Amino acid sequence: MTVMPPNDTVLTPQETARLRALDARHHMHPFSDQAALAAQGARIFTRAKGCYLWDSEGRRYLDGMAGLWCVQVGYGREELVEAAARTMRDLSYYNTFFQCSHPYATELAARIAEKTPKGLDYVMFAGSGSEANDTALKMARFYWTARGEPNRQWVVARVRAYHGVTLAAASVSGLEPMYAQFGNPVIPTLRMMAPYWYGPGIEGGMSPDEFGLTAARQIEKAIEAAGPGKIGTMIAEPIQGAGGLLIPPDTYWPEVQRLCAEHDILLIADEVVSGFGRTGHWFGSQLFDIQPDIMTMAKGLTSGYVPMSATVMGPKVADAVRNAGTEVAHGYTYSGHPVTAAVALANLEVIEREGLVERVRDDIGPYFQEQLRTLSGLPHVGEIRGVGLLGAIELVRETEPRRFFDPLGRMGLAVRNHATANGLIMRAVGDTLILSPPFVISHAEVDELIALARKAILAGADDYAGGRIQGLPR
Numbered sequence: 001m002t003v004m005p006p007n008d009t010v011l012t013p014q015e016t017a018r019l020r021a022l023d024a025r026h027h028m029h030p031f032s033d034q035a036a037l038a039a040q041g042a043r044i045f046t047r048a049k050g051c052y053l054w055d056s057e058g059r060r061y062l063d064g065m066a067g068l069w070c071v072q073v074g075y076g077r078e079e080l081v082e083a084a085a086r087t088m089r090d091l092s093y094y095n096t097f098f099q100c101s102h103p104y105a106t107e108l109a110a111r112i113a114e115k116t117p118k119g120l121d122y123v124m125f126a127g128s129g130s131e132a133n134d135t136a137l138k139m140a141r142f143y144w145t146a147r148g149e150p151n152r153q154w155v156v157a158r159v160r161a162y163h164g165v166t167l168a169a170a171s172v173s174g175l176e177p178m179y180a181q182f183g184n185p186v187i188p189t190l191r192m193m194a195p196y197w198y199g200p201g202i203e204g205g206m207s208p209d210e211f212g213l214t215a216a217r218q219i220e221k222a223i224e225a226a227g228p229g230k231i232g233t234m235i236a237e238p239i240q241g242a243g244g245l246l247i248p249p250d251t252y253w254p255e256v257q258r259l260c261a262e263h264d265i266l267l268i269a270d271e272v273v274s275g276f277g278r279t280g281h282w283f284g285s286q287l288f289d290i291q292p293d294i295m296t297m298a299k300g301l302t303s304g305y306v307p308m309s310a311t312v313m314g315p316k317v318a319d320a321v322r323n324a325g326t327e328v329a330h331g332y333t334y335s336g337h338p339v340t341a342a343v344a345l346a347n348l349e350v351i352e353r354e355g356l357v358e359r360v361r362d363d364i365g366p367y368f369q370e371q372l373r374t375l376s377g378l379p380h381v382g383e384i385r386g387v388g389l390l391g392a393i394e395l396v397r398e399t400e401p402r403r404f405f406d407p408l409g410r411m412g413l414a415v416r417n418h419a420t421a422n423g424l425i426m427r428a429v430g431d432t433l434i435l436s437p438p439f440v441i442s443h444a445e446v447d448e449l450i451a452l453a454r455k456a457i458l459a460g461a462d463d464y465a466g467g468r469i470q471g472l473p474r
Contacts, residue, residue, distance in 0.1 A: 009047045049075050062448060087342035119291075122321075127334050129297075131164075133272075154188045155187055161270075167182075172235050174194070195240075197211045202402060236268070237269075271285065275298075277300065307340065379461035381393060389437055395431040410470070419452060422455055
């Protein structure tokens with residue numbers, strides 16, 4: 001086995017080839033065409049610092065996605081490294097089962113409760129956003145059973161939602177390929193439209209505010225479809241991330257909240273993407289004044305340095321769990337792991353000390369949004385939307401009248417590939433380009449990001465004009 005020296009960036013061509021061969025032979029990648037990836041060869045990253053990554057061949061990339069929406073404080077923060085090392089020396093592991101705890105999980109639970117909306121005070125830890133949402137769905141079922149209404153197991157969720165890949169979390173996600181490959185949802189789920197004004201809203205000839213109300217009121221249609229006493233829970237991201245960065249109109253969340261209260265439906269806010277400052281607020285729920293019964297979080301909790309997530313419950317659900325009078329049969333080996341909790345505490349300290357949430361709200365977020373909108377008017381740029389350090393550029397075949405590409409996704413992939421080749425990592429969701437950079441990105445680095453995005457969009461437009469995008473007819 002070859003061990004790379006510390007901080008080495010460039011490997012020999014032979015070592016890169018060896019790693020790619022091993023990867024193709026043994027490593028099954030998430031959300032990847034395994035055969036295509038093996039034929040092409042994986043990109044091997046060897047180092048990261050600040051907002052940049054370096055691969056084994058020495059190429060530098062500006063990480064416009066902060067990993068997977070998660071590296072809030074940037075790469076290479078010694079405070080987080082030291083927290084992990086120190087805790088590994090003192091308490092490398094112990095569980096939180098059997099009436100046991102440790103300072104790290106206890107302190108972290110209290111710190112999270114300080115940041116969440118009022119009343120969300122009770123924290124259960126896990127390892128990923130999928131697990132956090134799985135936990136939330138189970139706690140909702142526990143609540144309804146304790147209430148004497150065990151039949152209220154139906155969940156309202158949204159088209160284009162993404163809540164994770166466990167069987168339960170995938171069941172309430174609204175991405176159809178997840179069902180084609182793994183079978184029907186195991187949780188009975190009713191789907192309402194996403195608050196995607198640029199799609200159905202425009203098609204229906206509605207203003208954003210009109211469409212927000214229309215989309216929200218699909219809850220009532222779901223209740224009618226399920227029948228009385230069946231729907232117990234709604235799960236939703238404040239801003240839909242992997243579904244294309246869908247930002248709801250102002251009228252949407254107040255109406256959703258009203259209807260959930262009127263029909264006694266528990267509301268789970270999935271804050272895995274929007275949590276820990278990315279919108280300029282600690283949580284997206286605070287941006288939209290949502291008061292959920294349960295909130296889930298991951299990613300920015302540790303800035304992605306170690307895996308950790310949390311499910312936070314308000315008094316209604318927490319009281320049912322805490323006063324059950326019996327052992328609650330749920331938890332994970334690594335729930336509240338001391339090392340991950342210590343890293344999360346260090347991460348939150350950095351965010352607070354450097355005022356990064358305020359920086360996203362007042363400085364770098366507005367600058368990023370301003371510069372992002374300079375891409376309006378480029379060929380095929382339809383809608384630009386964003387908030388804080390979340391941005392989306394939706395590409396269309398024609399802007400007036402708006403016509404989407406057919407098939408969807410080929411144009412977005414072509415532009416994303418140009419961006420990667422030029423040293424910018426951004427994501428393509430269909431034909432929507434997604435950006436979500438680290439909070440420490442500078443104004444100059446935002447300028448670089450926008451320049452690289454512009455270059456990629458123009459290259460993709462040239463490819464389309466020249467008929468060079470495979471499977472996308474002119």
